[in-house]
Amino acid sequence: MARLTRPASGAFVTRFAPSPTGPLHLGHAYSAILAHDMARAAQGRFLLRMEDTDTERSKYTYEAQILDDLSWLGLTWDGPVHRQSDHIAEYTARLEPLAARGLLYPCSCTRSDIRAALAAPQEGTIHPHYPGTCRGRAMATRQPGDALRLDLAAALALAPDLSFTETGAAHAGQHRIDPADATRRIGDVVLSRKGEDIVAYFLASALDDADHGVTHVIRGEDLFDFTPVQVILQHLLGLPTPTYHHHRLIRDDQGKRLAKRDDARALSKYRAEGATPQDIRRMVSR
Template sequence: MTTSERQKPVFRFAPSPNGPLHLGHALSALLNRDMAEAEQARLLLRIEDIDQTRCTPEFEAGILRDLEWLDISWESPVRRQSEHFPEYQAALHELIERGLVYPAFLTRGEVKARVVAYEAAGESWPRDPDGTPHYPASDRERPADEWRDMLTSGKKHAWRLDMRKALDLIGELLFWTETGDGRTGEIAAEPDVWGDVILSRSDAPSSYHLSVVVDDALQGVTHVVRGLDLFHATSVHRLLQVLLGLPQPVYHHHRLILGADGRKLSKSQGDSGLGELRAQGMSGADIRRLVGL
């Protein structure tokens, strides 16, 4: 890479190959391309395939076909998260060594049972912006020797960020620069509303939160353009960036494409993929119009 290339702004489109791209992904990809061209910036493609159960080479091939059909080009090589697990593990290990994460042993079923019992008594269990209950404090409050014994026994566990300890260590308010379709300017981060977020689990060596901040730093990303559904997650990303000494990009969270029922489009709900629209005879220009560009 030349010096001039290193000095250019860097955008990235980062889909997960766990299903076909839909119109919401098209909006994000096209915005990244358009904004990168306006800034005379580099555009990267990152395949976020940490979930080795749901992500497949077939879906990745479909992503590449859809992007080429939309006339979107990117720099080579493509970064695949599945090829960079050691980098995420190194970041996690740093946080473990600093005592900022703890092993979490409760299963989803056990957490759900605790929440149900608690709320049956008329109390309200805290939930994150996605509506998921915060993880109970019991594992965080275990004595260290109990952690070690349980880890030595091979008991399945995840690693969770000790949010209170992390915020106490930072000791200052965090902000990010936002240029998107909602609030703009300097946005105050509120990572505590997420509780003790998961950074690694037994079936995946990294979480979205951890891998995305590591990737953005390693790839020199200066502008993150993604949907408004990830607006609140940026609070966690800013905290991790500060804890790991990573640079912060500028963020642009764009509007979402909604279905006829008013919900955002989703692969899991079977919303029409771009390949299906292409098979119906639509062109890339048609897709631009459909997403309001």
């Protein structure tokens, strides 16, 4: 894997990591601007990553539009754009130590359920708790199309006292991961699927953050509830845990978070109507 130069000790490093499955909207603009400005204020580094492991929905045209929108906003990033789709085999290979420790097992549950579990979570939703149908299966029984799940209870037995630091206003403080609560709410998460070259959002993200020396993860508060999954994986894989900052979400008039389907809020539409980058900054600040 081509790796970025690691930062000096004490440096502030963050990233913006959109999925190129649709145009950027105001919520993305807010997240990118916040991360960029925090990095520049700290004289740190701002990295850009394309989380394009969903190869069915990710499109180059969306990526090109994202890059153009970010440049139009006046944001600059340090180093090359990192594309996760170029490194899927490397992500899956790094699961081998977990398999050797008996922390993974193959799962042959439905394709739709597994694909849903691989995607980034959305606000207010944690994928339905897995009942453990395939738990206990030996790795030697894995077949093409089978997913790999993390035996969360076994993993937490090896990591009973984990925590992370949060600086976002809604959840600021030190958060201890309660094993019983994590087992009940999160369950045995899917990490990859054999034969389809896809890996879970939170696995690839955790590996990239460590490889690129990210010290501060700045993202929407809809991802706060999945932070324990990444912290657990960081511990199991011997990776550092960054500081997290989950910011408020930009919402529509009905209070719903903006989504890729909200084309009316797309930056390209505002640009076409004559908005300036300063207009966008004022809009998201409200």
